[in-house]
Amino acid sequence: MSFDLAAAIAETPAGGVVNVPAGTWATSLLIDKPISLLAHGVVVLDGQRRGTVLRVRTTGVVKVLGFSIVGGRTNTLGGGVLLDGGELELTQCTLRFNEAPVYGGGALALRAGTARIKSCRFEGNTGRQGGGILVDHDATLVMRDSLVAQNAGFDGGGLRVKESGNAELLGCTLADNVVLGETPTGGAVSLSGSTTASPRVTLSHCVVSERKQGPELLHNFAGAPGTLTLTHCLLPEWCHALGGDNLFGPAGFVGQGNEPYALTAQSAAAGAGVPFAYGPGARDVLGRAREGVDLGCFAAPR
Amino acid sequence: MVSKIAPRLTAALADKTVSKQEADDIIAAAKTEPKWTPQLQAELSTFVSKNASKLDPQAKVALESFLKSTHPRVDLPDPALQKADRTDVTWTPVAPDATLYVDTISADDVAQGYIGDCYLASGLSSLANANPENIKKAITDNKDGTYTVRFFQNVASGHPKAVNVTVDDDVAMGKSGPQYASARDSKELWPGLLEKAYAKWKGGYDKVGNGGTACDLFQAITGKPATDETIGDSAPDALFKKISTAVAAHRPVAAGTYADDDPKVHYTNTGVHGDHFYTVLGTSEEGGQKYVQLRNPWGFSEPAGNGPDDGIFKLPLADFMKLYENIEFGG
Numbered sequence: 001m002s003f004d005l006a007a008a009i010a011e012t013p014a015g016g017v018v019n020v021p022a023g024t025w026a027t028s029l030l031i032d033k034p035i036s037l038l039a040h041g042v043v044v045l046d047g048q049r050r051g052t053v054l055r056v057r058t059t060g061v062v063k064v065l066g067f068s069i070v071g072g073r074t075n076t077l078g079g080g081v082l083l084d085g086g087e088l089e090l091t092q093c094t095l096r097f098n099e100a101p102v103y104g105g106g107a108l109a110l111r112a113g114t115a116r117i118k119s120c121r122f123e124g125n126t127g128r129q130g131g132g133i134l135v136d137h138d139a140t141l142v143m144r145d146s147l148v149a150q151n152a153g154f155d156g157g158g159l160r161v162k163e164s165g166n167a168e169l170l171g172c173t174l175a176d177n178v179v180l181g182e183t184p185t186g187g188a189v190s191l192s193g194s195t196t197a198s199p200r201v202t203l204s205h206c207v208v209s210e211r212k213q214g215p216e217l218l219h220n221f222a223g224a225p226g227t228l229t230l231t232h233c234l235l236p237e238w239c240h241a242l243g244g245d246n247l248f249g250p251a252g253f254v255g256q257g258n259e260p261y262a263l264t265a266q267s268a269a270a271g272a273g274v275p276f277a278y279g280p281g282a283r284d285v286l287g288r289a290r291e292g293v294d295l296g297c298f299a300a301p302r
Numbered sequence: 303m304v305s306k307i308a309p310r311l312t313a314a315l316a317d318k319t320v321s322k323q324e325a326d327d328i329i330a331a332a333k334t335e336p337k338w339t340p341q342l343q344a345e346l347s348t349f350v351s352k353n354a355s356k357l358d359p360q361a362k363v364a365l366e367s368f369l370k371s372t373h374p375r376v377d378l379p380d381p382a383l384q385k386a387d388r389t390d391v392t393w394t395p396v397a398p399d400a401t402l403y404v405d406t407i408s409a410d411d412v413a414q415g416y417i418g419d420c421y422l423a424s425g426l427s428s429l430a431n432a433n434p435e436n437i438k439k440a441i442t443d444n445k446d447g448t449y450t451v452r453f454f455q456n457v458a459s460g461h462p463k464a465v466n467v468t469v470d471d472d473v474a475m476g477k478s479g480p481q482y483a484s485a486r487d488s489k490e491l492w493p494g495l496l497e498k499a500y501a502k503w504k505g506g507y508d509k510v511g512n513g514g515t516a517c518d519l520f521q522a523i524t525g526k527p528a529t530d531e532t533i534g535d536s537a538p539d540a541l542f543k544k545i546s547t548a549v550a551a552h553r554p555v556a557a558g559t560y561a562d563d564d565p566k567v568h569y570t571n572t573g574v575h576g577d578h579f580y581t582v583l584g585t586s587e588e589g590g591q592k593y594v595q596l597r598n599p600w601g602f603s604e605p606a607g608n609g610p611d612d613g614i615f616k617l618p619l620a621d622f623m624k625l626y627e628n629i630e631f632g633g
Contacts, residue, residue, distance in 0.1 A: 030535060049564060051532055051627055075558040075577055075627055076515055076530070101561070102418070102577050103513035128418075128513045137456050155512050163456065183508055194504045196455055196465050224505035 005029065014060065028053060034060025039067045047072030047098065052079060058086040065091045072098040077134065078109030079125065085112045094121040104129030104160060106151060110139035117143035119285050125151045130160030131177060137163050144170040145285050147297045149261055154181035156190030161199040161226065168202045171278055173296040175209040175251065175261050185219040191228060192221030199226035205273045206233045207296030209251040234269045234295045247272055263300040270300035305342055306331045311349050318356055325361035329368045343446055391481055393472040397489045400471065402443055404490040407434035409581055410612065412493045413601040415482035417511030420579040422500065423483050423599035425516035426493055427581040428554035429523055432632065437492060440523055447471060451499035454525035462525040467499040482507060486601050516556035516579060516630040526633025533626050542592050542619055546585045554632035555582035559625055567625060573605030574625050582629065592619040
């Protein structure tokens with residue numbers, strides 16, 4: 001099949017749309033203008049372990065819809081996607097098996113700008129800091145209805161937020177992310193600042209679950225702490241000291257099949273949210289209407 | 303809170319002279335302070351200098367000797383060193399007669415320690431190679447065993463903001479020598495001090511020892527924006543020109559390699575290591591062939607045929623582009 005994605009991007013003017021046909025495209029691309037990339041059918045962007053798959057560095061908005069982004073590998077930031085400025089909208093994408101083993105953000109790294117993530121999956125990525133996602137400097141992550149599962153890192157298995165980074169998660173599921181190495185911290189989320197910077201992380205209506213306890217599910221480094229806010233989340237029982245308006249207990253995942261992190265009808269997360277938390281027309285990670293206010297990225301069966 | 307030495311200083315001046323016994327009492331009180339801070343050091347130093355004419359000669363010798371022997375301790379908390387396998391590490395001055403700089407500042411001064419901060423060690427070497435004045439301007443010798451390093455806060459979203467970080471000159475010594483960055487000349491302090499201050503700023507050696515970018519270090523030292531590029535984005539001649547121009551303009555440059563298990567890049571027998579950062583020292587042209595000059599921040603381990611094993615070597619441009627993934631330029 002003859003389709004040159006790099007050439008298509010180069011030829012598309014700012015504000016234009018690149019329609020990418022179904023298929024697997026080996027690529028490592030720099031997007032330096034505000035354009036939209038739309039996947040038609042099953043479109044896989046494969047980094048083939050030769051650098052970051054997509055690097056975004058612009059002053060406008062870049063929209064990426066419907067892709068699988070796999071096989072990226074870099075020695076610095078963001079195996080799958082690196083945002084280096086501007087605004088990135090990532091919708092209904094799956095980022096899987098990307099690596100950033102020397103620094104971080106296996107699937108996604110934000111060094112500058114704002115990323116708005118909706119209905120995406122971050123699965124099986126590895127990064128030294130942030131197996132799934134790294135938010136660095138003063139970048140902002142706004143993520144909803146997304147799954148962060150089975151990622152691995154040394155510091156922040158699922159999500160690592162540092163310096164003055166800001167992360168706001170709504171209706172997301174963080175499950176089975178792991179930390180490894182000599183001083184592993186933050187299985188699901190790790191945040192730390194510096195003596196002059198402090199990150200902020202807010203999790204609302206999220207389900208946070210780990211297969212086993214510790215070494216610390218949510219790590220806020222005491223030496224240079226950030227602000228970690230958890231509201232209306234379902235957390236493991238052994239986190240009950242966190243208190244607040246959160247729930248504590250088993251996640252109540254289906255645990256098998258294609259969607260092991262989907263909720264059972266009996267899950268404590270089912271219907272446990274605050275009315276209107278998701279706003280009108282909300283949909284879960286599978287694109288289903290959110291009929292109730294369930295915690296996490298999957299709507300519970302009714 | 304009033305220090306323990308304050309009332310002793312007041313009492314000693316009651317009769318307008320300070321005897322040897324009163325000096326000994328002051329020293330005894332100083333030794334019972336829970337922590338000997340820079341403030342206490344300044345309090346006693348000021349007392350001695352302001353009242354020099356009132357001090358008995360023996361009292362003056364005793365107090366000055368005490369001040370000289372007492373460095374404020376501002377060691378860096380380091381959880382990694384609490385680990386069982388690091389119990390043999392001790393914090394100690396690197397050498398009795400160590401100084402900030404021995405001879406000139408050079409790229410070859412830096413030796414990476416046993417943490418994953420090749421980006422930092424190679425970056426320090428790049429800064430030394432580009433413009434030693436940037437390093438000199440960043441470090442202030444406080445003349446009390448401590449040094450203040452001036453960094454600039456990330457400038458990505460505005461005007462750079464100066465951040466001062468003070469550290470002492472103790473280093474973590476293990477059986478194999480310094481555990482963190484050091485100078486190849488054991489009497490030279492600047493590489494270890496800069497790394498220590500950077501680590502203190504960022505929350506500890508654990509926080510800088512899990513990777514990073516040379517760009518961040520370049521910005522922190524120069525206050526100027528830094529950029530990075532994927533080498534595969536550039537045409538060979540354009541890349542060569544860009545590196546040559548940057549080095550000629552005294553800008554720091556570093557480059558990182560691909561994964562050491564990359565299926566398309568075979569590092570075996572190349573003398574270059576995967577997943578590693580190197581200082582880019584410059585470029586050259588010999589017999590029509592373009593070369594990139596590099597330095598391994600370990601201070602050793604290089605491709606064969608490059609003279610003594612000091613980590614400094616050159617690669618043909620084509621090999622450089624094949625083995626290296628990205629390149630970072632400071633301002």
